[in-house]
Amino acid sequence: MSKHQYAMVMDLNKCLGCQTCTIACKKLWTDRDGTGYMYWNNVETRPGLGYPRQWDRIGGGWKDGALQPSPLPTMDDYGHAWEYNYEQRLYEGKKQPVMPSPEPRSGVNWDEDVGSLNANENYFFYLPRICNHCTYPACLEACPRKAIYKRDEDGIVVIDQDRCQGYRYCIKACPYKKIYFNEVTGKSEKCIFCYPRLEKGQVNACAAQCPGRLRFVGLLDDPESPVHKLVLVHKIALPLFPEKGTQPNVFYVPPFNPPKRENYGKSILEDSRLPLDYLLYLFGPEVKDVITRLEAELRKAQEGGRSEVLQLLIGRDAETRYHVRPQLVQIQL
């Protein structure tokens, strides 16, 4: 375990699905050769196939102390990067319309807003995803090159590009499929939690750009940080698929609104629009307790009281949402 642990909380009740985080990350980190198909940050519509397709069902992670098998997702699962024929159309005088190539057949946001039906009521929500910077990273254990390490000073999991040989055991081991292979460099890459920004006192690019203000960043072990309060004090944020055994450090406030038509005022646990089974699938059995706590806070506010939890979740300013500690960084020569 690291001395400290940076963590992120995302409030799924606030995500707009605008992909601003995705683009912020893409422009900053994966606008290079070989990285067109990879999105260190992606936002997927749930219920849906996800990115890469079916990542939540194909394996990886831990069980009884052993790594679990998994196939490597294919390019069809991620979606090939495509380009448009702007040069021909705009500069070479060709008459054909602007078209993508290769023809898109899947992609990072392919099933956007598809949703599903629950007793004739439509539901869907957005699930933003980054590397979970796990406390027990399966990727780290799987790497025979010892190219992956967890930074002692802040718990961020990174891949040493000098040591990586592109064996891709890490991709198989990661139950969240948040490591990507760059065939141009022959090495694997992943979200670095924007550690160069954190070291300068700037919050992660995906969080800084989020118009929905749904991301909270700080040290899990810092009592002043919003993530500490949301996860450990108020206990209203949960990791995704806790049974995968890696102990993620990205947490989610589960979506619990809106209710079914004519069900206003009823608990989501009684008769929800968003099937409880699906939330149990994503977040495990603790999600029931979390929803109960959230609904209690909501009731408190609706009855004219003041809810510290909701005030924190509203997150009006950056000082509330982020608590970055650049002084933690140790220069390692």
Added chain:
Amino acid sequence: MRIRQALILFLCFGVSALTAAQSGSKPAAAQSLPVATSSVSTDTLLSGGPAAWKQIAVKRVALNRTPPLYDTDEPATLDIPSVDVRLARAGGKLLVQLTWHDATQDATVLAEVPNTPPETRFRKVQTEINDRFFDAAAVMFSKQPATGAITPSLQMGDAEHPVEIYYWNATRGAMLMQAQGRGTTRRTGQIFPASGAYQSGQWSVTFELPDLPAGTPLAFAVWNGNQKDRDGRKYFSVWQVLE
């Protein structure tokens, strides 16, 4: 899990080391490698054509399969049972040609990356396929000659026997590596002359090594990209000693 792996590795590698130790200071004939002296130029030998190598004696070296290193490994086949090795001294170099049968050619030509920063370019070179692995081969040797019962560890040498690994990949080309024990392999950033050709279900790869003295232990490895070989997931020979 680690203890079980260590036992498996000992059974596989330790037995071969013990066999070598029992044979005394001279390698058993089965483990010695004949070397020819060739008057043909190194360039001609490197081009790898059969005509240049036809006079060179061939030694068929048995290949073994590494045991599964991880519980999550997919099963592997034993369909490359041996590699044919030819060695020739020429022009102050040691040329090594490895030939083996492989039913699938797992190689490609990757798009060339322009020598300009990606942010200045309209188009980037893209990852075409993310889950393919390529055929490869390697020659490993220790500069410490085999003396008596002491042989270098087959698992990438050891502290007393650092090894040089001349690695050739059907897509990424030649690269020189060094190691002194399992898990210590590192790329030196250097390359070396090598050539490879695939014809009629057979790879023929020629390595240009520095001239090595008699008694140098060499080992060979082959990777079959079709069954996702990479890393220690490969075929390997036990040590062979240069005559």
